[in-house]
Amino acid sequence: MIDTRPSRFMRAAALCVAAGTLALCGLISPASAQTSGTPSAKQGDKKEPRFVRVIFRSGRVIEGEIVSESTTKIRVKISESGIKSEVEYDKAEALKITYDVKPGAEVAPEATKPDYTPAAAAIPPESTGPRKNLYWIDLEGKFGEEITQTPIRDAIKDAKKNKADVIVLYLNADFSQNPLEQLPDDAANFDEIFRAEDIVPIFTQEIPREWETQPRIVFWLRQAMAGASLLPMVCPEIYFHSEGRVGGLGNLSFIFEGVGDDFVREKQRSLRLGHAEGWVLAGGYDYRLVRAMARAEYVLSVRYVNGKPELFEGYPTEPGEELLTDDGKESNIDSLRERVTATGNDVLTLNARVAKLLGVSRDTVDTKEDLLVAMGIDRTYKDVPGRSKxxxxxxxxxxxxxxxxxxxxxxxxxxxxxxxxxxxxxxxxxxxxxxxxxxxxxxxxxxxxxxxxxxxxxxxxxxxxxxxxxxxxxxxxxxxxxxx
Amino acid sequence: MKHLVRSLHASLAWLLVAFAAILCSPGALAVDKIVLKDGTTVEGTIVREVDGFIWIKTQVAGVDQEKMFTPQEVGSIVRDAAAAPVSSDPVLRADGRPVISLSGAPKAAIITLGSRERGHGDTIGIEIQAFELKEMIPLLEDELGTDGKGIVVFRITSGGGLLLEIQRLSDVIQNEYKKRFRTVAWIDSAISAAAMTSHAIEEIYFTPQGNYGACTGYSGALVAMKGRGLEGVLYMMEKISARGGYNPMIMRSMQIDVPLSCTIDPNGEVHWYQDATSGEILVNREKEILTFNAETARRVKFSRGTANTIDELKTLMGYKELDWVGKKEKGYTWPISKAEKWNIAWRLKVSEDQDRLNLYWAAFQREYAAAASEPRETRGRFINKARASLNKMREATKRNPNLGLLEFNLLTEEELQEWFEAREKELRDLMK
CATH class of the missing domain: 1.20.1050 (Glutathione S-transferase Yfyf (Class Pi); Chain A, domain 2)
Structure with missing residues (x-):
């Protein structure tokens, strides 16, 4: 069942109409609503200024001190020819944003990584050393149909037979209602995670059990929505394609709406979330990410401490903190425009930028060559002639x-x-x-x-x-x- | 009135027995103190010691609780001077029988309660039953010994099941397993009745993907259990919480939509509050139902740690070496003991029975109708087929009497037997 939440949109529209200001819906930015209305949890903390380097798609590079930041914009105090000014940039124009740079310093080669992904932090770069056998698996088609346990298990067995050291799974799961219509970010089918539970034991149980020397498992994500979103999250090493998206779980708060009693519906939501959080934890990620992906009322933000993302529940109160999801209520309900343009924040959909900021994605790459460079094996890998295709x-x-x-x-x-x-x-x-x-x-x-x-x-x-x-x-x- | 007097007499008699038992208990008046490494002091009566593990009986709000501490947790022990010293070998078990100290690593077995494999079954009351747990005890004693050193790890993977089985399972765990073995729960997924079953076990570990909670009782189209029935289940779980040594507020927030918060004091003691604001850590929000994951459970010390493998579990349990009994078998992550082998086979059969009982019943009805429509002289072969179908149903419900309740709404084994006899009579009558 695919839920595109028409009822919520109708609710949003009704609220706006009631206020007599349809246009206002698009103007109320969740970030501004929060900064004005939410008391600061850390008012006593005086933050050090944070510097940033932004490399634009045009090739232009700017450096400066962050004044404020939201999901889509960043305001930076810059100095050009000795003249200081504050300029707001659209993040969509940025190719790369590097935080906590020393002004004038070289770009750090390693992207920021979260401190809550112990498994991810343990993987060493492999730019030198003996050749690594690389086994490649393309996971394309419908999740649960073409992407399902039997062929994946067979491919993994084939990888073992071929003595693979590294297995890369390119995941581009179809997310459409019919061949002509791709579903948007706000379409959701949380219950498909139970289908993923038939597949994840291959990675969490079978490989650890059946391989004497554990292979390095890498997911390269183009599209992993609904049930497919859980599959890569059990593995600690993920890279995103620049068009990558992971989500489609945002209907959990509305599941069983209108059926039975409130707290039985809550039980159903709670147990489902418990399952999904578990798999995300198994991959070494913060379980709150999946909560933000699933529950519309859950407020999650991120701050950066020593360049590392740190998630916290609640609204941002300090410059540099970024709201990931608001409470999805009243004026915070995503507008139709936000839903169409995938810029809403009732629930979290990881795109390449956000995934990298949060340390879920190690890097954004669009070709196999770039991926291997990012993985640090471009000079040491050897393709093994497997049968995965x-x-x-x-x-x-x-x-x-x-x-x-x-x-x-x-x-x-x-x-x-x-x-x-x-x-x-x-x-x-x-x-x-x-x-x-x-x-x-x-x-x-x-x-x-x-x-x-x-x-x-x-x-x-x-x-x-x-x-x-x-x-x-x-x-x-x-x-x-x-x-x- | 006569009944009331008899009840009072019975209660008094029980009180007397209980009181006498307390007086006769060797450690009844002892006050032992365990000072944990985090500074917490636990007072009570040490009832069991094995390889540095200590079980101490304490009272919380007048309710007896038994807590277990690993060698890693214990800083020092102050024993009651008046009480007899508790020697390390032999020691007394909770039931008073001596524990024989053996050299070598302790023996341990993994017993799965449910499985993620399709068709292997994971329903409390169907494929996970008190009957099954009881049947495994002799096999486990055979493999782990009867010296009290054996360890049973229940690896729990279940999405819940029948309310009626929870108390039965809890009783077997409390009264049979915990007396014989160090009994541990390793949570893969314990939802609803599975969490309520595990709650009698003091020592709970999680897998990284583990989840535990969502214990709201309901029926049909998500209709909540209410009134006296709900109150009864809440009370049952308060008592089971005491068995496991858990604050009853935790389970309450898993059953109904009440908030829960806690504060961990500098001594590491967790103080629970049935609201969202009194504690420093918000455990369950207003109007939500609590399900722990490995991280949230560990943070509030509900879980003793997170283990993905039996090696990790062994370390968390405080052992350098454990002898995991059983054979390595293809497709299994841990050795399969004789008890576990029996357990898996039983669960598979019961799962198949559950799937096919309706088929047998449909077949019986069809064969009965065919027999009835035949002339008397040719009925025999249809009646034979109907009887074969009936026997399959009888075997299935014998293995699992709960199927009678689920499929035919028959509450007791007597009712079930009467039902079968009535069907037999119908077949016999056809032959008259």
């Missing part, structure tokens, strides 16, 4: 063919005719044909069942295996009762 393709082709076969079997079952129904042999033959078709359906379901969603099965009237067994038994009884 064939494995993934053969699964995708097989699944597609299995779907067609199931539809045809269903149709064939309905089409079984008994020639001359008064003939016992013909009736027996028809029953035999029906049983054979049902057995074939069972065979296909067993082989491909993990990738056939309940929705697809329902839409195509394919019964579960236990019902097929029931139908077979019923036919056998008919046969026993039949007389020549």
């Amino acid at each position: 064939q494995i993934m393709k053969s699964w995708a082709d097989g699944l597609s063919s299995a779907k067609r076969e199931l539809k045809k079997l269903y149709q064939d079952f309905g089409d079984v005719q008994v020639d001359q129904p008064d003939n016992y042999a013909n009736r027996t033959k028809a029953r035999g044909t029906r049983i054979r078709i049902l057995e074939d359906m069972k065979r296909v379901l067993r082989r491909w069942g993990e990738a056939l969603s309940r929705r697809w099965l329902q839409e195509n009237n394919i019964p579960p295996e236990v019902e097929i067994d029931n139908a077979i038994e019923a036919i056998k009884i008919q046969q026993m009762k039949d007389r020549r």
Whole structure:
């Protein structure tokens, strides 16, 4: 089920209309609302000025002291030809923002990393040393269908057979309702995380158990929305594509809305969040990230201490602190414009910039070569001739063919005719044909069942295996009762 | 009135027995002190010591609690001068039987309660039952010994289940396992009834992905348990919280939407408050239901630590070496003991029964109808098939009587037997 939260938008629109100022909705910036209304938690702390270097896409570089900062803008005190001024820049124009630089110093080669990712911090650069066998897996297609445990497990086995030292998984999961329409950032399907739970043990249990020398596992993310978002988060080493996005979990606060009692709905939300937080913690990340990705009322901000991001609950109160998600209430509800342009902050969607700022992404790279440079293995890697492409393709082709076969079997079952129904042999033959078709359906379901969603099965009237067994038994009884 | 008098007599008798037991208990009047390395002092009666691990019985608000401390936690012990000294070998277990000190590493077994594998089953009351835990005790004693040094680690992976099984499971853990073994919970996922079951265990560790909570009782379309029923479950969990040594406010915030906060004082003691503001750490917000993750549980000392592997768990438990009993088997991260092997097989069978009981019932009805529509002389083969289906149902419900309740709404084993006998009679009548 995909929830694009129309009801919330209607609520937002209704509020604005009630105020008689539709235009105001776009003008109320969450950041300004917060700074004026929220008491400072750390009023006594006087922060040292923080310097920043911004490299723009145009090639221009500026350095200066940060005056204020939001998700989309940064205001910097700069000095040009001895004239000091404050200038606000659009972050979208920046290619790279480096914090806590010493004015005039060279750009630090390493991006800032959070101190809450112990696993991530442990991976050494490998610019020298013996050749590393690199095994590459492309994860593309629909999450839970083409991207599913059986082909991934097979590819990992193949990687082991090929003595891989490093496994890179390029994840670009389809997030669309139909082939023509990609879903936006604010579309969500939190419950798909349970589908991810069938896949993550490959990384959290099976590889640690079955590989004597642990391979270095790297996720390179282009798109990981809804259930797919959980998959890379169990691994400590993630890189983003510049168009990368991770999210699609933002409907948790609205799940089961209107059904049953409040605190039972809360139970359902709480247990779901408990599952998702657990996997994020297993990857070495801060669980509050997933809370911000899932719960609209959760307020999360980030500050930078010694260049490292530090998450905190609540609104920013000091310059340099950045709001990640507001409480999504009243005037803070994302406007339609913000939702369309993916600039809202009711829930968190990690893009390349935010992911890097928060230390989730180690770097933003758009090519394999850049990735290998960022990983520090560009001079030491060796591609191993694995079968991952064939494995993934053969699964995708097989699944597609299995779907067609199931539809045809269903149709064939309905089409079984008994020639001359008064003939016992013909009736027996028809029953035999029906049983054979049902057995074939069972065979296909067993082989491909993990990738056939309940929705697809329902839409195509394919019964579960236990019902097929029931139908077979019923036919056998008919046969026993039949007389020549 | 007569009933009331009899109840009073019975209560008095129990009180007398309990009082006598307290008087006779060797350590009843002893006040031992354990000073922990973080400065906390715990007073009570030391009831068990094994390899530096100490179990001390204390009272909190008049309720007896048994706490366990690892050698790493204990700074010093001040024993009551009047009490007999507790020697290190042999020592007395909680049940008074001597513990035989053996050389070598202590033996430990992992027992899974639920699994992430599809079809392996993870429902409390279906694939996780008091019956199953009881059946494993002789196997575990065979493998771990009966000297009280054995360790049972319950690896819990369950999304919850039947309310009716919680008390039964808690009783087996409290009265059977904790008396025989050092009993530990290693939380992979303990939601709802699974958390309520684990709550009787003092020593809880998490996996990195672990979660624990969301214990709200409900039925049907998310309709909350209310009134007397809810009050009863809240009370049950207060008593189970005392078994595990947990402040009952923690479980209450997992059951109903009440806030919870806590403060950890300089001595490391955690003070709990059933509101969002009194404590320094907000544990559960207003109108939310609490589920711990590994980090939040560790932070407020609910979890004793986070372990991803049995090696990490061993270290957290304070051991340099542990003898994990069992054989390495493909697809399993830890050695599979005989008890665990039985456990997995039982769970698989029960899970299959659960899936197929409706199928057997449908088959029985179909075969019965076929028999009834046949002339008497040809009914036999249909009746035989119907009886075979009935026997499959009987075996399934024998393995797991809760299936009778779930599938046929039959509350007791007697009702279930009567139901089967009625079906048998129907088959016999067809042959008349």
